[in-house]
Amino acid sequence: MNERPLVLNEPGSFRVNRATLVDQEILELERRRVFDVCWIYVGHESELRSPGDFRTRTVCGRPVIFCRDSGNAVRVFLNTCRHRGAMVCREAEGNAKLYTCFYHGWSYDRDGRLDGVPGEKDYPPGFRKSDYGLAEPPRVESYRGFVFLNFDPDAVPLPDYLAGAKEYIDLVIDQSPSGQMEVIQGTQDYDIRANWKLLVENSFDDYHLLTTHSTWLDYLKNAGVKMQRPDREHLLPSHGVGKALGNGHATTDNVNFRGRPVAKWIPVYGEAAKPEIERIRSELVARLGEARAARVADTNRNLIVFPNLLLADGSSVTIRTFHPLAPDRMRVRAWALGPREETPSARAIRLDAFLTFYGPGGLATPDDVEALEMVQAGIAATHREVPWSVMSRGMAKTGEQLNSDELHLRAFWLQWEKLMRAERD
Amino acid sequence: MKKGKPARRVSAPARVTRAEVEELLYHEAALLDAWRLDEWLALLTDDACYEVPSNDRPDADPGDTLFTIADDIRRIRGRVTRLKDRNAHAESPRSRTRRMISNVRIVGRNGAEVGVEANFVVYRFRRDESVREYVGRYRYVLRAERGGLRIARRRAVLDAMELGSMGLVSFIL
Numbered sequence: 238m239n240e241r242p243l244v245l246n247e248p249g250s251f252r253v254n255r256a257t258l259v260d261q262e263i264l265e266l267e268r269r270r271v272f273d274v275c276w277i278y279v280g281h282e283s284e285l286r287s288p289g290d291f292r293t294r295t296v297c298g299r300p301v302i303f304c305r306d307s308g309n310a311v312r313v314f315l316n317t318c319r320h321r322g323a324m325v326c327r328e329a330e331g332n333a334k335l336y337t338c339f340y341h342g343w344s345y346d347r348d349g350r351l352d353g354v355p356g357e358k359d360y361p362p363g364f365r366k367s368d369y370g371l372a373e374p375p376r377v378e379s380y381r382g383f384v385f386l387n388f389d390p391d392a393v394p395l396p397d398y399l400a401g402a403k404e405y406i407d408l409v410i411d412q413s414p415s416g417q418m419e420v421i422q423g424t425q426d427y428d429i430r431a432n433w434k435l436l437v438e439n440s441f442d443d444y445h446l447l448t449t450h451s452t453w454l455d456y457l458k459n460a461g462v463k464m465q466r467p468d469r470e471h472l473l474p475s476h477g478v479g480k481a482l483g484n485g486h487a488t489t490d491n492v493n494f495r496g497r498p499v500a501k502w503i504p505v506y507g508e509a510a511k512p513e514i515e516r517i518r519s520e521l522v523a524r525l526g527e528a529r530a531a532r533v534a535d536t537n538r539n540l541i542v543f544p545n546l547l548l549a550d551g552s553s554v555t556i557r558t559f560h561p562l563a564p565d566r567m568r569v570r571a572w573a574l575g576p577r578e579e580t581p582s583a584r585a586i587r588l589d590a591f592l593t594f595y596g597p598g599g600l601a602t603p604d605d606v607e608a609l610e611m612v613q614a615g616i617a618a619t620h621r622e623v624p625w626s627v628m629s630r631g632m633a634k635t636g637e638q639l640n641s642d643e644l645h646l647r648a649f650w651l652q653w654e655k656l657m658r659a660e661r662d
Numbered sequence: 663m664k665k666g667k668p669a670r671r672v673s674a675p676a677r678v679t680r681a682e683v684e685e686l687l688y689h690e691a692a693l694l695d696a697w698r699l700d701e702w703l704a705l706l707t708d709d710a711c712y713e714v715p716s717n718d719r720p721d722a723d724p725g726d727t728l729f730t731i732a733d734d735i736r737r738i739r740g741r742v743t744r745l746k747d748r749n750a751h752a753e754s755p756r757s758r759t760r761r762m763i764s765n766v767r768i769v770g771r772n773g774a775e776v777g778v779e780a781n782f783v784v785y786r787f788r789r790d791e792s793v794r795e796y797v798g799r800y801r802y803v804l805r806a807e808r809g810g811l812r813i814a815r816r817r818a819v820l821d822a823m824e825l826g827s828m829g830l831v832s833f834i835l
Contacts, residue, residue, distance in 0.1 A: 329718065329823070330718075421726070421727065421728050422719055422722065422726070422727050422728070423715070423716035423718065423719045423722060423727040423728030423729060424716055424717075424718045424719075424728070424824070425716060425728065425730060425825070426716075426717065426718070426824035426825055426826065427824070427825035427826065427828070427829055427830065428825075428826055428827050428829055429829065430791075430829070449751065451747075451749045452743075452744040452747050452749050452750050453744075455743075455744070455747070456740045456743070456744060459740065459743070460736075460740070568826075572728065573728045581725060581726065584725065584726055585724075585725040585726070588724060588725070588726075588727070588728060588729070588732070589724075589732070591728065592728075592729060592731065592732055592733075592737075593737065596728075596730060597730055597825055597829065597830045597831050597832075598714055598729075598730040598731035598830070598831040598832070600737075600740070600741065600744055602830075603751075603752035603753075603830045603832040604750070604751040604752050606752060606829065606830055607751040607752040607832075608751065
């Protein structure tokens with residue numbers, strides 16, 4: 238593949254080689270050159286409350302135990318016994334005093350230290366239990382509750398890596414009076430038969446909204462949501478821009494028309510919800526001032542943290558992360574995020590608003606999935622004859638680019654291409 | 663929305679039989695498999711809800727837990743409007759489904775309402791994709807209303823640990 242350009246970035250023309258979405262060799266390379274050197278989202282601190290709480294998940298293909306240790310610090314262990322390799326934790330979630338491998342009975346404490354070895358006396362004299370604690374990724378750091386790992390020991394610190402994305406994470410956190418957002422229970426966990434990078438593009442591509450999601454827009458209109466007819470400059474009912482934030486992170490930043498649990502009421506929520514949304518709005522204004530409150534409440538933003546984390550602060554707040562299983566298949570996991578101190582009625586509004594758009598049973602996400610699967614089906618066997626996808630919307634503009642332009646998509650692809658070109662292995 | 667007649671007159675709630683419940687569930691399955699969605703809507707009460715919990719929280723409440731689907735009657739009707747639109751791309755072309763319903767049991771009676779549980783397998787075919795199998799349990803609340811039995815609540819609880827290769831629940835499960 239080395240002789241073929243992956244991305245062609247020329248004046249007035251930006252093209253992506255469709256082989257990048259199809260080729261097994263490229264997937265193997267990106268596992269090493271992208272996923273193993275970037276900060277990758279593991280989970281949120283709120284998913285673990287007490288010492289010993291754990292959740293097992295797969296991150297970058299590795300089974301990990303995401304947990305709190307005896308001192309209540311968040312830890313990530315590779316879920317493999319140091320003896321002969323079996324997974325030491327087989328539950329999806331719970332609280333553990335010990336992680337015990339049932340095969341030969343080696344057990345590890347909450348801090349990952351090897352605690353018990355049946356028949357320990359039969360090991361040779363040099364055998365020390367302290368050499369056989371559960372392995373950890375070289376780096377684990379968190380930013381405002383979001384926990385990431387990095388398999389590159391030399392990676393820059395997480396806050397430096399996040400660059401301009403931090404400002405957009407902060408906007409999400411500001412919805413909570415105490416600055417604490419929490420993951421709400423219930424995981425949406427589903428496969429898409431498409432390359433994972435297509436979901437990056439789709440997650441913040443607003444160009445597709447009117448055509449892919451016309452039935453969702455009709456649902457809002459039928460419920461009484463007022464939408465302006467787009468003017469000459471816009472494709473969409475409200476103004477919005479795409480922004481690159483450094484290191485491949487990028488976002489949309491849109492004037493909201495679709496409602497927000499914090500705190501912009503729309504008729505879909507029902508009249509009964511109005512006072513609650515207004516109360517949340519006043520708290521926001523009192524705490525942050527009019528300008529910042531409006532910034533938090535009246536804009537929606539879909540932020541991609543490079544390479545595979547979406548924070549969609551839209552109709553509700555979604556955390557969505559996804560990993561390739563094959564060039565043409567990914568596993569998606571999504572959660573809802575809300576302010577910790579949210580009242581039960583506000584929480585119910587948030588979750589209801591989430592499901593109108595998002596998820597495998599929502600009124601919009603399934604059509605995104607269909608679009609991605611149609612791209613994959615379209616390119617899988619034709620990418621040699623039709624090698625290039627076009628991603629040049631907005632390129633000739635000076636100044637800001639719209640959310641329906643493709644600056645933010647290009648930012649992702651340029652970073653991806655840079656990492657793929659790096660000689661690391 | 664079209665208001666159909668109740669499927670048929672049934673016994674008083676205290677005496678509703680399993681055969682009468684099975685008749686309703688089989689009728690519903692036939693309507694859904696045939697995409698006769700307006701007729702299906704007519705089987706529902708005006709305050710009906712339709713829920714598919716997240717696979718990792720099958721017994722939860724949609725007020726405090728993220729579900730896959732948690733529709734009140736308004737969104738059920740909106741969902742049907744959407745599914746009848748050819749721009750509902752995830753179901754255009756439509757899936758073919760075939761529902762097997764068994765182990766039907768009456769599990770409770772409360773005034774005009776009857777609690778019912780049943781097992782299901784829904785096979786879903788679409789384009790040239792391999793079959794997707796949705797296996798689980800229905801939990802219904804049926805209510806005697808206007809001389810017939812209507813669906814006040816239906817929850818489809820999937821047995822799989824995650825949706826995984828089932829992908830979407832873009833049809834009515």
